[in-house]
Amino acid sequence: MVQYNFKKITVVPNGKDFVDIILSRTQRQTPTVVHKGYAISRLRQFYMRKVKYTQQNFHEKLSTIIEEFPRLDEIHPFYADLLHVLYNKDHYKLALGQINTARNLISKIAKDYVKLLKYGDSLYRCKSLKVAALGRMCTVIKRIGPSLAYLEQIRQHMARLPSIDPNTRTILICGYPNVGKSSFMNKITRADVDVQPYAFTTKSLFVGHTDYKYLRYQVIDTPGILDRPFEDRNIIEMCSITALAHLRAAVLFFLDISGSCGYSIAQQAALFHSIKSLFMNKPLIIVCNKTDLQPLDGISEEDRKLVTEMKTEAMKTVIGQGGEPENEEGVLLTMSTLTEDGVIAVKNAACERLLNQRVELKKKSKKMNDCRNRFHVALPKPRDQKERPPCIPQAVLEAKTKQAEEEKKRKTEKDLEEENGGAGVYSASLKKNYILASDEWKEDVLPEILDGHNVYDFIDPDILLRLEELEREEGLRQAEEEADDFEMDGEELSPEEQEALAEIRKKKNLLIQQHRMKKSTAESRPVVPRKFDTDRKFTTKRMGRQLSTLGLDPSLAINRARSKSRGRKRERSVERGEADGGDTMDIDGNQESKKLRLRSMSRSRSRSRPPITEVVPGEGLKDSAQKSYSYIETKAPVLWETFHWKDGQALRHEIKLCSGGERSFTFSIFAALMFSDIDVDLVARRLQQLLPLPKTGLPPLPQPTIPTVLKPGLLPPFPSIPNLSSAPKVTLPPLSSFP
Amino acid sequence: MRIEKCWFCSSTVYPGHGIQFVRNDAKIFRFCRSKCHKNFKMKRNPRKVKWTKAYRRLHGKDMTQDSTFEFERKRNRPERYDRNLAENTLKAIKKIDKIRSDRASDHIKNRLKTGKVQRQKEARKQLEQGIHLVKAPLALAQDSSLHLPKIKVNVSQAQTEGNQPMEE
Numbered sequence: 001m002v003q004y005n006f007k008k009i010t011v012v013p014n015g016k017d018f019v020d021i022i023l024s025r026t027q028r029q030t031p032t033v034v035h036k037g038y039a040i041s042r043l044r045q046f047y048m049r050k051v052k053y054t055q056q057n058f059h060e061k062l063s064t065i066i067e068e069f070p071r072l073d074e075i076h077p078f079y080a081d082l083l084h085v086l087y088n089k090d091h092y093k094l095a096l097g098q099i100n101t102a103r104n105l106i107s108k109i110a111k112d113y114v115k116l117l118k119y120g121d122s123l124y125r126c127k128s129l130k131v132a133a134l135g136r137m138c139t140v141i142k143r144i145g146p147s148l149a150y151l152e153q154i155r156q157h158m159a160r161l162p163s164i165d166p167n168t169r170t171i172l173i174c175g176y177p178n179v180g181k182s183s184f185m186n187k188i189t190r191a192d193v194d195v196q197p198y199a200f201t202t203k204s205l206f207v208g209h210t211d212y213k214y215l216r217y218q219v220i221d222t223p224g225i226l227d228r229p230f231e232d233r234n235i236i237e238m239c240s241i242t243a244l245a246h247l248r249a250a251v252l253f254f255l256d257i258s259g260s261c262g263y264s265i266a267q268q269a270a271l272f273h274s275i276k277s278l279f280m281n282k283p284l285i286i287v288c289n290k291t292d293l294q295p296l297d298g299i300s301e302e303d304r305k306l307v308t309e310m311k312t313e314a315m316k317t318v319i320g321q322g323g324e325p326e327n328e329e330g331v332l333l334t335m336s337t338l339t340e341d342g343v344i345a346v347k348n349a350a351c352e353r354l355l356n357q358r359v360e361l362k363k364k365s366k367k368m369n370d371c372r373n374r375f376h377v378a379l380p381k382p383r384d385q386k387e388r389p390p391c392i393p394q395a396v397l398e399a400k401t402k403q404a405e406e407e408k409k410r411k412t413e414k415d416l417e418e419e420n421g422g423a424g425v426y427s428a429s430l431k432k433n434y435i436l437a438s439d440e441w442k443e444d445v446l447p448e449i450l451d452g453h454n455v456y457d458f459i460d461p462d463i464l465l466r467l468e469e470l471e472r473e474e475g476l477r478q479a480e481e482e483a484d485d486f487e488m489d490g491e492e493l494s495p496e497e498q499e500a501l502a503e504i505r506k507k508k509n510l511l512i513q514q515h516r517m518k519k520s521t522a523e524s525r526p527v528v529p530r531k532f533d534t535d536r537k538f539t540t541k542r543m544g545r546q547l548s549t550l551g552l553d554p555s556l557a558i559n560r561a562r563s564k565s566r567g568r569k570r571e572r573s574v575e576r577g578e579a580d581g582g583d584t585m586d587i588d589g590n591q592e593s594k595k596l597r598l599r600s601m602s603r604s605r606s607r608s609r610p611p612i613t614e615v616v617p618g619e620g621l622k623d624s625a626q627k628s629y630s631y632i633e634t635k636a637p638v639l640w641e642t643f644h645w646k647d648g649q650a651l652r653h654e655i656k657l658c659s660g661g662e663r664s665f666t667f668s669i670f671a672a673l674m675f676s677d678i679d680v681d682l683v684a685r686r687l688q689q690l691l692p693l694p695k696t697g698l699p700p701l702p703q704p705t706i707p708t709v710l711k712p713g714l715l716p717p718f719p720s721i722p723n724l725s726s727a728p729k730v731t732l733p734p735l736s737s738f739p
Numbered sequence: 740m741r742i743e744k745c746w747f748c749s750s751t752v753y754p755g756h757g758i759q760f761v762r763n764d765a766k767i768f769r770f771c772r773s774k775c776h777k778n779f780k781m782k783r784n785p786r787k788v789k790w791t792k793a794y795r796r797l798h799g800k801d802m803t804q805d806s807t808f809e810f811e812r813k814r815n816r817p818e819r820y821d822r823n824l825a826e827n828t829l830k831a832i833k834k835i836d837k838i839r840s841d842r843a844s845d846h847i848k849n850r851l852k853t854g855k856v857q858r859q860k861e862a863r864k865q866l867e868q869g870i871h872l873v874k875a876p877l878a879l880a881q882d883s884s885l886h887l888p889k890i891k892v893n894v895s896q897a898q899t900e901g902n903q904p905m906e907e
Contacts, residue, residue, distance in 0.1 A: 434820075435819075436819065436820055436821075437819075437821060438822070440822075441820060441821075441822045444820065444822060444825070446820070447829075448740045448741070449742055449753075450829060450833075451832065451833070451836060452742060452751050453742065453811060453832055453836070454741050454742050454811075454813075455828060455829065455832065456741075456814065456817075457811045457812060457813055457814065458810055458811060458828050458832050458835075459814070459818055459824065459825070459828050460810075460814075460828075461818070461824065463810070463824070463827060463831050464827055464831070466810065467831045467834060467835070470806060470807065470810075470835070470838060471834070471838070473806070474838050474841070474842075477842075478841075481845060488852070488856070491856065491859050491860070491863075492859060493859070493862055493863065493866070496884075496886040497866060497885050497886065499886070499887055500866060500870065500873060500874075500885055500886055500887045501862055501865060501866045501869075503872075503873045503887060504865065504866065504869035504870065504872050504873055505865075505869075507869075507872045507873060508869065547875075548890050548891065549873075549888070549890060550873070550874060550878065550888060551874050551875050551877070551878025551879075551882075551888025551889070551890075552875045552877055552878060553891070
């Protein structure tokens, strides 16, 4: 059916686009390359092809346009009128006519130019003919440009027209603007029509669908109609008039009782009478809307009269149709779309009326007779007068009655819930109806998880038996284990043996480490031989310790070692090894007399050691001078604090490095002394030589050949150590005399 | 609410922990933590990953077959509740647990026994051979046990007399 293809009309391009499309297509789809050297027939053919191709395309496109647009004569009069109302039939026809002419013109042009091309003698001539042809075709199209634009607009609008089927069951809603037609529509269908307080909110027809008795009804909402003479009506009103005129539908004429639409009942009644001619042969229902604002009974007398008049008119239509004196209820109805009071009743009445009318009509038509002949409903005739009611067994009846009683008496869980506070407060006890061996167990809570196991996995009726077996087995197994263990215990080491083993392992590790060190440094670094013991490791004390840890008595060995060393060991002389480290400060501790004290000051060596300036091979120094120099230079920046005398007389000197003069010399001496093992009296002599001393009764000393001023770097050769036995005993001056 | 076993490492997965992966063939893989999950995604075989129970069982490091494992079996048929049975079950679980752990530790001990014996032998040998490093032969001749020699300490007379007033 044509009306459903309004949405399927192809887009109509405007003039310029049309031309562009066709020409570009020609360019793409036809061969483009041509040279003047080609044969003339080839050239002609080339250009003729182009002209023909363009003409064909134009023809095609224009034909589709002409065919797709509906012809007003061939569609349903409702649509024809609607289109006429909207677009003006004449303009529409004209536009389409123009398109048609254009098409013909283009065909003619093409024909002419093809004929001319047949006699074209050069490339240039053929080409210019083709250009001319195409040009003319395009001009034709340009001329119909406005029509194309108009048709495009129509197409767009047509696509948006509501899809109304003129032949199916339809309900039409009409009346003044703002009476409540769209709200009614919204109530009974799923359509979402705009409802606003101003008039002419609805500007075109709207379709909705509703169901009644398993049948689908179209409900058409129309724009409001004003009471005007026919000629003065605008397009919007004409839409609704058209609908009224052509659609075979039930009509609901809406009446606003309260007058809130802005028009009085008189005006509405006037409108009614003016269009009542359109209501011929249509089931008419007068609907009084907005009864929530003004009930029907409350209106004035005149209005009442008008309404009754309308009703009688409506009645006429009823009587005119079915021939049945319809009850008056079906004609005049009241409702309110706001409170939804009576809406359904109205809809039902309208649907019913329409249905009846259509059925009547169908019955009268010939088709029905054909169908009816094929139906036959068979009713069995009663054989005799005996009654035969349906047979229900007694038990069922009893059960039914009992169930009814039980339903009332039994207390349900829901009642219980409601008694105890409702859904959120009370939670039903699910364990109430458990069937257990003892009723006390109903509320028991069994843990599901115990110590990382699922309890349910262990539950077993004969778990006790199996457990007993298991424990027996375990007992046996443990006995065996003990027997085994007992055998094994003999082999362990005792704690003392373990100690010894640990010691052995330590010693072994130590040996291995030392060996590794020696191995790695043997070739790269020269090692100081043991006789030059610079760190003073190899003492008798140490040897004694080591021997005693091995379990031997060291005393013999120590004595032998000491006797073989250079000096005699004197009484009460503190061993050298402790002189540097020991901080003995006992003043007047063991000494009684000065003499003894003095005696003790002179030391003898119990252990041989090379003097500080003697060059030890392996240290990398050339001679003793260099060595003494190196000592002083390296130790120079350090603060010396304590200079210990024998037996605790500590002479505190802070010797800082200062440049030049006597002080440097003094410093050098002191520095040398710190490291050396030189006798104290020698030190004193040196000091006297250098520093101006008060006369304290010291014997004159031999003058050494030592310069008084020394620069660092110019050290004198260190004097050799004098023979100790020839050193005179000197009493030292008291400390305070020294600067 | 059930405690499940991790598919990868076989440790227990408590409710609320871990991730469960359902494959397209409807096989469910449960993992105790993301470590196992990630290992699974890397397609590692738990039987080859050292720290899993599967590996340990396969390579005989842990106890494999034991009657205590028979007690814990997933039963699909629920039993009717019986308080005595429940009590007994709960007590039994504890005992079974203890027995099982005892057996497992014994298994491991047995496994490690040979190594222990060997080490003891080696220690003894080392002690006998290396005693000369810590004990002089003379001392060894006097006291032929393989202990460290006793160190004699000389205590001077003066000191002992000096301490006596302090002891009061």
